[in-house]
Amino acid sequence: MEKRKIIEVKDLVKQYGDFTAVKGISFDVYENEVFGLLGPNGAGKSTTLEIIETLRQKTSGTVMVDGYNLDEDPEAIKKIIGVQLQTAGYYPGLNLVELIEMFGGLYNKKVEPRALLKEFNLEDKAGAKFKSLSGGQKQRFSIATTLINKPRIIFLDEPTTGLDPQARRNLWTLIQQVRAQGTTVVITTHYMDEAEFLCDRCAIVDSGEIIALDSPDALIDQLVAGGFERKKEVKQANLEDVFIHLTGKDLRENS
Numbered sequence: 674m675e676k677r678k679i680i681e682v683k684d685l686v687k688q689y690g691d692f693t694a695v696k697g698i699s700f701d702v703y704e705n706e707v708f709g710l711l712g713p714n715g716a717g718k719s720t721t722l723e724i725i726e727t728l729r730q731k732t733s734g735t736v737m738v739d740g741y742n743l744d745e746d747p748e749a750i751k752k753i754i755g756v757q758l759q760t761a762g763y764y765p766g767l768n769l770v771e772l773i774e775m776f777g778g779l780y781n782k783k784v785e786p787r788a789l790l791k792e793f794n795l796e797d798k799a800g801a802k803f804k805s806l807s808g809g810q811k812q813r814f815s816i817a818t819t820l821i822n823k824p825r826i827i828f829l830d831e832p833t834t835g836l837d838p839q840a841r842r843n844l845w846t847l848i849q850q851v852r853a854q855g856t857t858v859v860i861t862t863h864y865m866d867e868a869e870f871l872c873d874r875c876a877i878v879d880s881g882e883i884i885a886l887d888s889p890d891a892l893i894d895q896l897v898a899g900g901f902e903r904k905k906e907v908k909q910a911n912l913e914d915v916f917i918h919l920t921g922k923d924l925r926e927n928s
């Protein structure tokens with residue numbers, strides 16, 4: 674069966690003054706996939722995401738999101754996407770339940786804060802303030818808030834940066850759950866193990882251009898087919914495995 678394209682980007686260009694940050698890139702995201710944008714700092718990933726999210730003006734090109742043209746119907750696009758808010762938006766006086774209720778009100782959507790918090794293993798924190806949460810809890814809450822308007826697509830910009838290995842893996846599980854419920858996920862990350870684990874397909878962006886786009890498996894196979902060999906014999910485990918094995922993954926559910 675032909676996969677349905679939920680995001681279609683064609684010849685997207687973004688100039689900041691004389692500098693061209695995004696140089697005419699084209700890619701599609703399929704419905705219900707986890708799609709990764711990978712690349713070094715400054716490659717143009719955030720610019721691209723923010724244009725699709727209607728938060729930044731493009732210079733040229735076309736962007737279609739779930740059939741809506743960004744130039745004609747940005748309001749319709751805003752309604753069907755979920756974006757991680759800057760933590761500055763989390764009013765310090767409100768607890769997690771109140772924050773979710775407030776965002777629900779802004780989106781004009783009925784939400785059940787406690788059910789949403791439970792889904793993200795935050796039910797114990799319902800009455801807590803955002804600033805009292807651990808790094809992993811903050812990220813979980815931030816991803817939970819992307820779902821408040823019941824979006825068809827969520828955008829996650831480096832959701833696990835700065836988290837410890839357990840918290841990262843917990844977040845991976847949650848992202849998989851979100852996808853299992855039918856949501857399309859677009860994610861940026863600097864962790865290649867994360868991309869390999871989560872992404873159905875990823876685009877590698879460098880200096881404003883897409884230099885590769887495929888499933889992680891296919892990208893690795895292409896590299897190997899080109900004669901690439903790892904220099905060092907790979908061990909049966911790595912240091913992260915040691916860390917997880919010694920400190921436990923599930924014991925830290927709430928980290």
Ligand code: ADP
Pocket residue numbers: 689694712713714715716717718719720721
């Ligand atoms: P990435 O997310 O891949 O790190 P960005 O999209 O943030 O890349 O940035 C791409 C390039 O555009 C970088 O060289 C960055 O310095 C530049 N850039 C980003 N935002 C602006 C801006 N508002 N004004 C000028 N240059 C910018």
